[in-house]
Amino acid sequence: MRVLDSLFAKSPFAPLQSHMEKVAACVQKVEEMFQAYVNQNFDEMDRIADEISALEHAADLTKNDIRNNLPKGLFLAVNRGDLLEILGLQDDIADMAEDIGGMMTLKRLEPLEGIEADLKIFLDKNIEAATQAHNIIRQMDELLSASFGGKEAEKVKEMIEHVAYLEHEADILQRNLSKKLYNMDDKLSYSSFALWVNVLQSVASLGNLAEKLANRVRMLLELK
Amino acid sequence: MGVETILLLIAMACGFYMAWSIGANDVANAMGTSVGSGALTVKRAVILAAVLEFAGAFFVGTHVSETIRKGIISPNLFIGNEFDLVYGMIGALLAAAIWLQVASYFGWPVSTTHSIVGAVLGFGVLYGGMHAADWEKVSFIVASWVVSPLLCGTISFTLFTFLRHLIYDSDDPVGKAKRVTPYLVFVVFMVLTLTMVFKGLKNLKLDLDVTDSLLVAAAVGLVAAFVSRFLVARIKAPPMEDRIVVRQPTAVSKGVSKALTNLQKVAEQARGEVQEQVLTMVRDLEALDKDVVAGTTVEQTSQEHRTVERIFVYLQILSAGFVAFAHGANDVANAVGPLAAVITILNTGQVAMKSAVPLWVLGLGGVGIIIGLSTWGWRVMLTIGKKITELTPTRGFSAEFAAATTIVVASKLGLPISTTHTLVGGVLGVGLARGISALNLRVVTNIVISWIITIPAGAVGAIAFYYMLKAIFG
Numbered sequence: 001m002r003v004l005d006s007l008f009a010k011s012p013f014a015p016l017q018s019h020m021e022k023v024a025a026c027v028q029k030v031e032e033m034f035q036a037y038v039n040q041n042f043d044e045m046d047r048i049a050d051e052i053s054a055l056e057h058a059a060d061l062t063k064n065d066i067r068n069n070l071p072k073g074l075f076l077a078v079n080r081g082d083l084l085e086i087l088g089l090q091d092d093i094a095d096m097a098e099d100i101g102g103m104m105t106l107k108r109l110e111p112l113e114g115i116e117a118d119l120k121i122f123l124d125k126n127i128e129a130a131t132q133a134h135n136i137i138r139q140m141d142e143l144l145s146a147s148f149g150g151k152e153a154e155k156v157k158e159m160i161e162h163v164a165y166l167e168h169e170a171d172i173l174q175r176n177l178s179k180k181l182y183n184m185d186d187k188l189s190y191s192s193f194a195l196w197v198n199v200l201q202s203v204a205s206l207g208n209l210a211e212k213l214a215n216r217v218r219m220l221l222e223l224k
Numbered sequence: 225m226g227v228e229t230i231l232l233l234i235a236m237a238c239g240f241y242m243a244w245s246i247g248a249n250d251v252a253n254a255m256g257t258s259v260g261s262g263a264l265t266v267k268r269a270v271i272l273a274a275v276l277e278f279a280g281a282f283f284v285g286t287h288v289s290e291t292i293r294k295g296i297i298s299p300n301l302f303i304g305n306e307f308d309l310v311y312g313m314i315g316a317l318l319a320a321a322i323w324l325q326v327a328s329y330f331g332w333p334v335s336t337t338h339s340i341v342g343a344v345l346g347f348g349v350l351y352g353g354m355h356a357a358d359w360e361k362v363s364f365i366v367a368s369w370v371v372s373p374l375l376c377g378t379i380s381f382t383l384f385t386f387l388r389h390l391i392y393d394s395d396d397p398v399g400k401a402k403r404v405t406p407y408l409v410f411v412v413f414m415v416l417t418l419t420m421v422f423k424g425l426k427n428l429k430l431d432l433d434v435t436d437s438l439l440v441a442a443a444v445g446l447v448a449a450f451v452s453r454f455l456v457a458r459i460k461a462p463p464m465e466d467r468i469v470v471r472q473p474t475a476v477s478k479g480v481s482k483a484l485t486n487l488q489k490v491a492e493q494a495r496g497e498v499q500e501q502v503l504t505m506v507r508d509l510e511a512l513d514k515d516v517v518a519g520t521t522v523e524q525t526s527q528e529h530r531t532v533e534r535i536f537v538y539l540q541i542l543s544a545g546f547v548a549f550a551h552g553a554n555d556v557a558n559a560v561g562p563l564a565a566v567i568t569i570l571n572t573g574q575v576a577m578k579s580a581v582p583l584w585v586l587g588l589g590g591v592g593i594i595i596g597l598s599t600w601g602w603r604v605m606l607t608i609g610k611k612i613t614e615l616t617p618t619r620g621f622s623a624e625f626a627a628a629t630t631i632v633v634a635s636k637l638g639l640p641i642s643t644t645h646t647l648v649g650g651v652l653g654v655g656l657a658r659g660i661s662a663l664n665l666r667v668v669t670n671i672v673i674s675w676i677i678t679i680p681a682g683a684v685g686a687i688a689f690y691y692m693l694k695a696i697f698g
Contacts, residue, residue, distance in 0.1 A: 003333040003644050003667060004253055005607075007651060008614045011661030075655055075663040145529045145616070147384075147658040150392030152525055169507075222658075 009074050013140050015066045016087060020137040022059035023090050026052050026097035027130045027206065033101055034123055037109060038116065045105050052101035056094045063091050077144060078220045089213040090137070093130060096209060100202045107191060115180045122173045122200075126207035129166040133210040135159060136217050149222040157223060160214040167211040174204045227697055228570050231310055235570075238317035239563035240592045245324055246336050246555050247596025251277060252604035253647055254547035257620045260609020263537045266602050272541075273548045273597055278590035280552025280635075281560075283420045285589070287638040288554050289581045292340060292561025295361050295638065297348030299565065299575035306569045311693040312351060312686065313562035316343035319685025320558070323678070333671050335642030338678040340558040341365060346683015347690055368639040369675060372630050373649025380626035380653035387618060388657065391532055401532045405456045406449035408539055412546055412625065414445035419553070419632045425583075452538075459535055477516045484509045536617035543624035550631035551643045552593060558640070560589035615651070619659045623650035645671055 029052045036044040066087060070080060112119065136159050139152070146152035178200060185193050255269040264272065293299075302309040320339035327334035348356045387404070394400045422437035432440065487509055491502040564581040568574075615623065627643070627650040634641045648667065655663045 002328075002331050003648060003671070004256070004651070005611050006331075006333075007648055007664055007667045008612055008660070009662040009664040011614065013661050073665045075652075075665050077655070077658040077661050142526055142529065144661060145533075146392040146525075147388050149388060149658075151395065151397075152392065155525070 010069050012066050012070055012076070012083060013144055015062060015069075016083070016090075017137055017140055019059055019062040019066065019087065020090050020134055022055055022062060023094040023097075024131065024134040026055045026059065026094045027127055027134075029055065030097050030100050030203075030206075031123070031127055033104055034120065037104060038111070038120075040111065042105075042108050049101040049105045052098050056098040059091065059094045063087060077148070082216060082219055086137075086213060086216050089209055089216060093133075093206060093209045093213070096202055096205050100199060100206075103195060103199050103202065106195060109192060109195065110188075112181075112184075112188075112196070114184065115177060118173070118177045118180065122170065122177050123203055125166060125170040125173055126203050126210075129163055129170060129207040129210040132159060132163045132166060133213045136163070136214055143220070147222075148220055153221040153223055157218065157221060160218050163214040164211050167207045170204065170207040174200065231314070231697060232567065232570050235310070235314050235317070235563055235566040236588070238314055238321065239559045239589065242317055242321050242336070242340070242559035243556065243589045243592025244596035244599075245321060246558060247277070247593035247598075248600035249324075249328065249596075249604060250336065250551060250555060250643055251548060251593070251597045251601050252608050253644055254544050254551055254624070256605050256608030257612055257615045257624075258537075258541050258544045258609070259605045260612060261537060261540070261617065261620075263541050263617075266606060269605060270598050270602050272545055273601075274594040276545050276548040277552035277556075277593050277597065278587075279420075280549035280554075280632075281556035281590035281593065282552075282583070282586050283425060284549075284553035284632065284635050285556040285560065285586050286425065286581050288557035288635050288640045289561045289564060289586065291361070291365070291638040291640060292344060292557050293565045293568075293581060294575075295358065296341065296344050296365070297352070297357050301348070301352045301356050302575055306573065306575055307698065308351065308690075308694070309575060310566050310569050311697070312347040312690045313344070313565045315689030315693055316340060316347055316682070316686040317559070317562050318689045319343045319682050323681050323685055327674075327678075332674055333644070333667065334674050334678050335644055336555060336558045337640045337642045338369065338675060339682045340562070341640055342679035342682030343686035344562065344682075346679065347686035350683065350687045351690070365639055368634055368637075368641050369645070372634055372639075372641040372646045373652075375649075376623075376626045376630040376646045377649040377653030377656070378626075379629060380622045380650040381657050383626060384619065384622035384654045384657045384659050387622065388659075391618075397528045398531045398535070401535045402456050402459070405535060405539060406453045408621075408625075409452040409542065410445040410449035412445075412542055412628075413448040414441045415629060415632065416546060416549060417441040417444040419636055423636070455538065456535060459531070477513075480509065480513050480516050484513050533617045536621050540617040540620045540624065543621045543628060546628035547624045547631070547643070547647070550628040550635065552590065553635040554631050554641060554643060556586065556589040556593060559592060560585050563589070614660055619651075619654045622659070623647065623654050626650040626653065 029048055033045060033048045033052075036042075036048060067084070070084070072080075074080065076083060136156060139156050139159070142152050143156060178197075181193075181196060181200065188196070251273050255264070255273050258264045259266055259269045299309060317340070320336070320343045323339050323343075324334060324336060345357055345362060390404060391397045391400045418437055418441040421432045421440050422434065424431050484506070487502065487506050491499060491506050494502050560581060564585050565575075567582065567585060624647070627647045630646050630650075631641065631643055648671065651660070652663065652668070654660055
């Protein structure tokens with residue numbers, strides 16, 4: 001009978017997970033971008049920047065679709081505000097990836113002798129944090145089937161604490177890296193220096209947003 | 225053909241039509257989820273539902289039928305004008321049936337029960353004034369309409385929360401699920417049997433006292449539980465499928481753990497800068513170890529959850545059957561109650577307060593429901609089943625068990641309630657326990673509105689048909 005049918009509303013969790021897949025794709029592209037930069041392949045960098053933009057736009061469409069289907073009269077398995085915040089944070093990560101992609105194509109960046117290795121480690125650490133946040137979101141359907149409690153919640157909590165730890169490590173790396181960068185400003189043109197400072201900030205934001213996202217998921221859990 | 229025969233035929237046709245539409249629309253609620261999840265083929269679902277609906281109607285249907293026949297408006301009012309009651313009851317049947325058609329055309333969540341109660345009540349009050357109705361009984365009935373979804377929701381919330389903690393908090397969800405199944409089966413069969421034998425049908429010698437009823441019910445429950453233990457033991461967890469893209473072989477996870485232990489030993493003994501570097505490596509390796517472990521555990525959990533659901537598929541079929549039984553017990557009265565009143569008058573010429581609803585009338589109602597189910601209801605089952613994929617077996621079992629228990633208790637108390645609205649309450653209860661992704665609360669508002677509109681609509685229709693019939697036959 002139609003009553004029972006209309007009682008069940010479209011679940012926002014599957015679209016949320018598919019949105020995160022698109023966000024993760026954006027983040028992966030940032031790694032490619034850095035590889036192209038190391039190879040000083042500027043055409044490739046432009047191409048990748050365009051790809052990231054396209055991916056981010058696709059993610060935005062999914063995001064809007066989710067928001068359109070979450071009226072206030074819906075009773076969700078999680079707090080509606082928390083869900084929308086998680087979606088917003090996922091979107092912020094995609095935006096950040098797009099920004100990094102755009103920034104790195106603003107001028108032909110010369111190689112940075114001496115700190116290139118540190119740069120790579122720093123980027124990898126942040127991307128790892130974002131990837132771990134992605135893994136957490138992939139656990140959403142399992143969490144739902146366990147009603148956000150029990151052993152599954154314990155497992156996700158471990159994953160969340162791991163993301164926080166990764167972000168902490170990224171902070172340490174950022175400080176060391178920034179120290180080196182600020183002390184080699186005489187070797188760089190002003191525009192390059194300013195650009196790198198911005199890029200470092202944005203890469204660090206990837207890690208910060210990943211940690212924020214993980215902590216938001218923590219609020220959904222019912223832990224003992 | 226005498227006037228009485230014509231009226232009897234009209235009454236039976238209306239009653240049959242009411243029963244048919246109950247079978248066509250409402251039964252799908254019980255069986256839909258089992259069909260949708262593939263646990264039952266449509267054919268098996270129809271057969272199961274048919275058997276249980278009839279059983280419920282036949283064995284437990286008298287109480288509510290009695291309420292509708294003489295509990296709402298007093299038949300004594302019609303002594304001397306017995307045929308007025310005949311016209312009124314037939315009018316009520318017609319009004320309720322037509323109102324249901326209109327409502328389902330517009331997609332309103334109207335219930336068969338509310339329609340017929342509203343029609344009978346409205347006719348009585350318009351005929352005999354305010355004291356024609358037994359207002360104490362009526363207020364009980366209306367209260368039960370509000371209480372039944374709430375009670376059902378409470379039971380389903382409690383049951384699902386209990387199952388959640390029992391199964392998903394443990395290290396061995398599949399084992400726990402297997403162990404809890406016989407207990408749940410025991411409870412279902414015990415309640416089912418209890419309703420049939422405690423104050424059951426006297427003419428079938430099913431009227432046992434408290435002790436005997438409990439003993440018989442417990443015995444049936446134990447047998448069923450025993451059988452279920454065998455069936456459940458045969459379910460094995462299926463082989464692991466690849467859930468994540470990159471999967472580490474066991475050699476890798478073992479190797480990483482081993483490397484970590486060795487490196488930790490080195491870190492303790494190293495000195496100076498080397499110690500710093502080794503410590504960093506230890507931290508990275510710890511993180512890697514966690515990742516690898518998490519990789520294999522991810523598969524295990526999703527596999528376990530799926531197996532738990534598979535176990536509950538059988539419990540869900542059981543609870544769906546239970547709901548069908550309860551539904552037959554409560555809703556057959558909507559068709560049979562007025563019909564029984566008409567038949568008693570036409571056969572005996574008296575309003576006959578004492579005599580119970582004849583068994584063959586109950587049987588007729590049951591048959592009507594079955595025919596409605598097999599001609600149209602199966603289609604609705606398929607539609608519902610496809611759409612309600614959210615109601616996984618664990619959730620479905622909790623909601624349906626709660627609904628069946630509530631409905632069957634109400635039936636024993638002679639209270640006509642809406643099975644659909646009760647089931648909605650059950651689903652909401654599970655949703656409150658965070659068992660369902662998203663529920664549309666507007667449905668609740670629509671249901672409350674339907675309560676308010678249905679009673680006057682049924683009343684007006686009943687009176688209109690009463691005057692029509694009186695004009696034609698009076």
